[in-house]
Amino acid sequence: MTKIQFEVLRYCYENKTIDVETFAHELYKPEEVINDAVEYLCVEGFIKENMVTRKGEKELESHKVENAVILAAGMSTRFVPLNYELPKGLLTVKGEKLVERQIEQLHEKNIMEVVLVVGHMKERFEYLVEKYGVILVETTEYTSKNNHASIYAAKNYLKNTIVTSSDLYFSENIFQTYAYDSYYCTLYMSGKSAERGIETDGDDRILDTFYGDKCYDIWVTLGYAFFSKRFSKKIIEILDKEYELPETTNKFWADIQDEHLEELYMYAKRCNNGVIHEFDSLEELREFDDKYLNDSGSKIMKKICYLLAVQERNIIGLASLKKIRPSIFRFRCKGDIYICDVEPDENEKISYDGRVYYQCRDVQEGSVKLFKMDKNIKIGGRYSVDLQKELDQLYDFSHDFKEYHETALPLCAAENVISPFANLPLSFGFQERYIMNNTYSFNMDDNFIGCEKLFPFYQKISEVCERIFGAKYTDPRPFTGMHCIDMITKTNCKPGEKMMILDKAHGGHASVKPVVERLGVEVISAPYDLDENDLDYEAVNLMVKEKGIQYILLAPSDLIKPLDIEKIDTTNCVLMWDCSQLMGLIAAGLCPNPLKTKRNIIMFGGTHKTFPGPASGLIMTNEKNLHELMEKEINPKFLRHSQMHQKICLLFALVEFEQYGTAYMSHMVHCSNYLGEKLRDAGYDIANIDGQISATHQIFIRCSKDEMDTIYDNAYKCDVTLNKKHKDLFYGYGIRLGTQEIARYDWNDEALDVIADILIQLSNKDINIDEVRKMVANLPKKIIHYAFDNEIVDRFRNLMQ
Template sequence: MLNYKEFELLKDLLETSCIADIAKNSKYEVFEDENEINEIIKELSSRGYLENFILSKKALSELEKYKVKNAVILAAGGDEVSAKSVYSMPKGLFVKDNETLIERQIRQLHEVGIDDITIVIGYKQELFFFLEEKWGVKLLINPDIKKNNIYSLFIAKDKLSQTYILNSDNYFTQNPFSKYEYHAFHATVYKENTKNELFIEKNDFSRITKVFSGKNSGECVYGHAFFDNNFSKTFKKYLENQIDDFRVCMLFWEEFIYKNIKNLDLYAHKYNDDFVYEFDSISQIQNINTLFLDTVSQKINNTICAVFKCQKEDIKNIQILQKGLTNILFTFEIKDEKYIFRYPGDSSQFFIYRQNECVAQKIAASSGADGTFVYIDDSGMKISKYRQNCINLADIYYKDINFMKEVARKIRLFHEAGQARNDLERYFYDPVKECEKLFFEASKIKGNLFDIFKKEWQEIRLLQKYADMDGFKKTMCHNDINIDNILLSDEGIDIIDWEFAGFNDPGYDFGRVMAGLCYECDDARIDEILEAYFSRPASADEKLHFMAYSAIHNWYYVGWALYKESINESSRDWMIFFYKQSKKLLSWCLLRYEKKYKISREF
């Protein structure tokens, strides 16, 4: 019978007979020093397990008791990075050096003779189907990816024996797997100043005694695990008895272990923090050189290189920006010039028309409304110049009337350039119908929102009818002008981010220009902004029309906020802001339209 250190030493001697290498290059903490290794070698030799550092038949026979039979890879998740992010793919399909993370794991398992591999899939499951034919793996479907990874293990419970448990987003710098494992364990890493990790406490024999969250630094579960036969048998019994408890199915499987820790012996194998990587947040993707650009579709490298006529190696200083409600942005440098690359997020595809954006962006560049433009395509990938030393507009937007007037003049340049074209009607954008789509989708989760806001919908539809009776000429519009989409730098004012653009009423572009946080409907500053736009004082009818479409603008964004929340994306406090703005404008405008057109309201 082998003890743990004897087993680990025999396993290491299968790879090398150099004691110094074993002491220095052990993948995880086992031996204290070379003296301890020498003592164990003497003991193993005396018992017939070693002959001149070569494993005897007795040793090889003993190791067979510990042979790994199979592996289960958990790849069903999509609730965080995968489901809503820029990548439009599950994390296991991120690419490093022309190899997906999950295929790297499969290859590393094959290298040590483990060919029986089961992958539990769920989110965008169809993207994994090719693995079955290419690698001979077995696929299991997790039908409910909203549950945590304990449910994926439940789906694969019949596969658990002498089994490696892997997460598809792991990247191992060296092959961590072996033909043999002594006991059930979980890889651990010591982390400083980290968030959202599960930490452990362990006894003197490295048995895990506690799994918990809430710390910033310490030893945490990180990477792969191994279940031996005894562990698997007990684990499955607990799993089958408890999985129907909704509090259980929302746990990480490591948390489930702690729930039953008295009868589940799981040990810690502590690795260096540069041995294994996990990708639980977008910023962590920068941990490995080239992974970010390789992952976000091969198109990114090709696009940058084609636009700038450069090589991949010329792309320097990539920094991911944690900003944007529908996209992920990253900056990069080419020949010491800084640019921003935008890659579109999944949820944005529902309410953004990329062809509209492409046309509007090019009109904005030619008209002088946006001087940052470099490149855009119909998929939504976009490159812009990075404006240095941009001024914070928090104390300027709405508050500095001269600045707001300059914004109005920029909008006018864009509108005039759009009106000069006669081919834009195919990009027609009806904000009320677009808002109806958002309400409809959000109602699937939140209940019938059309009933909840019945009065407001009646008023919005009526207001659009009155405003369209005014006969204003439509044009290409930005449709989302706000403080986040205006840049003020040494280069002047740029209106950016044309994702919501479309052929629309020009008044719609003033939704958050005229009706800001501190503006009332009769505020004289609104008259000044309109005068800057028209290059003359606006008539009462023009002002009414622009205020009406400002109301419609704000109501659309009530729908936007409701939709974002229905897919578990925060809209912060925007919903109440837009609701109040639209209600204020509706009341002001409808009263005047009824007087103007001598119409009595039917409700």
């Protein structure tokens, strides 16, 4: 019997019926796999008429969990200051003591023999013997060894045994009465995780474990484990040999398992998020049980609050300093950093991390002494800062950044470079100057004397944008594309109104929904046709009409074809069109410009993607009423200083783009299609629309999660910048490439051939990193093209002399 067949049998026994859909969801398996298991169990006589037979019950009984070992010996040093007063497992969380809740959950699963391994404050657990009949086993090595010492102390009780920690909280009872073989509970972690990641086979057997950069969007071990008799016997044999070795001293039992994974194999028990809770610090517990925000029950916390005249919620950033002395910990309170010693001596200062913390006078209460960091101690009227060290660090940071971006292969679709000409205003002192209002609302009464010298730049931006984009009204005050969304929605939308947005799964920007919802606006997802890789425009228009939707906000982040905005009926709604990814193409006339053909539209975006400007924002419209809503509200209500150096850099970039933009954008689209075709010929699944790989700077590689992770991990190692995606738009998983920066360097097809070879190598798990890094380093020099020549740049640069 396979593991999945056993699990289906167990689920059927526990639920008294067969529910394929539920079983598939709980076991993270396709329904066809569950159906195959059910068919096998029926044919072999383990199940009949959706009920487990006597034969099936015997099979389950042969896999019965016999007992449980709960680890409760540690000092939980990260849980300062509560760990000085109470073992972590005895904390009351949501009305129940952690260890008692687990014991009761084990009893519910008919696991009556519970062994508790104790050490630190062992006497505090003695009442559990009478209350629950637990067996106490002591380890005296909890301070000198890690939790493998607790496993070894309980070796006489290890058989078919659940092994858990006293400080875990399971919101559902996920203990099992029967188990096929050894397993470890696992959770899926989105993003980067510091936990122990796993790789499994089709039956969920753990093949490999790892930490670090690979632990990204991955299943990790967390919670309790189950030791089968086989596993228990083997780990005791290994511990008998290795327990006294110096190199074993600080290891978790899972570390020892990793070193002997073939012999100590386990399966993954996949659990739903929100079921397993592990609290590494008081602040993490506060997030789960808000009782701990203001009343942790700690006498030490109460003393600190009394001494500093604050509430417990003001004590944050708690961290043990056990490496200095076990009795001290650090915390922050209202901007100051303190060290607390719960077993103080006569010392009046503590040195930590290059700073000196001095005893706070008149703030000692009983056994608690506080020390406070005196920020930048003044000596003879000067700050005691190692200036050379500070400058060296700044130089190193700058050198690393510059060297990386000079050598890396830039295929991130969200970044670009700006030319020497567009960079010039950064050196002219504009950033320190102040001007209120915009082109259309400027008046001297609201401003400072001297701001009239800045006003012509705003006027020129409006003038150039009218030529390039056909915009009657332009607002360059926002700092970024997201800031544009913030400003537009704040000035146009009212609580209770309805807005349709492009979902993240369909390429929309992930931040739009929370930004809009915080204004009290109801968000509705735009209908999308994945086959066409485009909106379902007929459904969009019908939904707008039937639901009375006032706004449509489309902010595509991932797109290989511009959305066909022309098909949206804006008669009774306002269209907010984030063209960040397409701004350069629109300005070059290579992409439709709805601003020229549609009513009730606001076009806006970030100016540093296909448009090669500074990281700034730009809002444009031809509707006077929409313009006035923003013009009068953005400044001074939501924005005071508009960062003029950004705006004038943007102006310089606009003027330069007007001359060279069409050639630049044409080459960019060529790069996308040429590179995409090369990758498709090499076997990559490259998305396309009507036979064209891309009408933008982006290329979509669709692939399995495993291949996506391999490409991303190798790209990180080989200095290639790109993005990985987990979206319906990529049919699950994929990689997004952008060609806007390599096109700015005017790299030819020969260079693109090399880039294709590099990307092909990135999917190889056995990649030769040194060879690929050489390929990246040998790409052409990064010289910005499609820009004004040195003669024009030098004319302006002379202003700095």
